[in-house]
Amino acid sequence: MTPAPAQQPSPHQKPSARRPYHHGDLRRAVLTAALDVIAADGPSALSLRDLARRAGVSHAAPAHHFKDRTGLLTAIAAEGFGLLASTLNEAADLKDAGVRYVRFAREHPAHFQVMFTPELLRADDLELTTARALAGDALRGAVSAVRPESLGIDNRLAGVAAWSLAHGFATLLLSHNLDGPVGDKDPEEVFRTLAAMLFRSEPRENP
Known part of the structure; x- marks a missing residue:
């Protein structure tokens, strides 16, 4: 019996792996999250680790753009x-x-x-x-x-x-x-x- 041809993925199908964050998107995402925190609770409430969580990236990722707080x-x-x-x-x-x-x-x-x-x-x-x-x-x-x-x-x-x-x-x-x-x-x-x-x-x- 001739095996069925392998099914090709649809061009509209989303990959199962998580898409990488583009650097520009990450910088803007962290800035936006930081502005939200400051508006609500002031600059003293800022934490790079918390901002990374809000942006959905690793805790070290914001440091690539801003080094520190x-x-x-x-x-x-x-x-x-x-x-x-x-x-x-x-x-x-x-x-x-x-x-x-x-x-x-x-x-x-x-x-x-x-x-x-x-x-x-x-x-x-x-x-x-x-x-x-x-x-x-x-x-x-x-x-x-x-x-x-x-x-x-x-x-x-x-x-x-x-x-x-x-x-x-x-x-x-x-x-x-x-x-x-x-x-x-x-x-x-x-x-x-x-x-x-x-x-x-x-x-x-x-x-």
């Missing part, structure tokens, strides 16, 4: 500053930059928390220092539209004032200290009103 937090901060720089660069004027800053904090609370906790980060990391500088440049660009020097105010101090207002409002908002004063009002509109009390700005001119 500090490296992971530094990567989160660098990503956050990059996102912040992008949104600030799209601002029409200083008030809009402040509104975008507050919006960023609301939409990325875990990034925001880590970005401004320097003791958690590797200060000399090139990706971090570059992204932080870009965010600073974007804020200074928005401040320059106000022309504070025409009022005898140092540009650097004007930038500190603008940053303090936006950062302070965002921090108080995220910690629920403004629940009473803001109430059901749109926080971004509340901030816009506050900024109008303190700063007069003109729309940026297109280069």
Whole structure:
């Protein structure tokens, strides 16, 4: 009797072996899991072993991308500053930059928390220092539209004032200290009103 030909596997059949994790997917998976943990319980709750379990990989896998917990937090901060720089660069004027800053904090609370906790980060990391500088440049660009020097105010101090207002409002908002004063009002509109009390700005001119 002629033996039946061996059955060929269907091209749509899933292999029984577990598919390997692509490096890029792993890095993003660990970052996403870390952001979830930070948003829920703060940076102190982070554990690379726990993040590996959440991502479904070996406990040593995250170290291939981040080396250690500090490296992971530094990567989160660098990503956050990059996102912040992008949104600030799209601002029409200083008030809009402040509104975008507050919006960023609301939409990325875990990034925001880590970005401004320097003791958690590797200060000399090139990706971090570059992204932080870009965010600073974007804020200074928005401040320059106000022309504070025409009022005898140092540009650097004007930038500190603008940053303090936006950062302070965002921090108080995220910690629920403004629940009473803001109430059901749109926080971004509340901030816009506050900024109008303190700063007069003109729309940026297109280069």
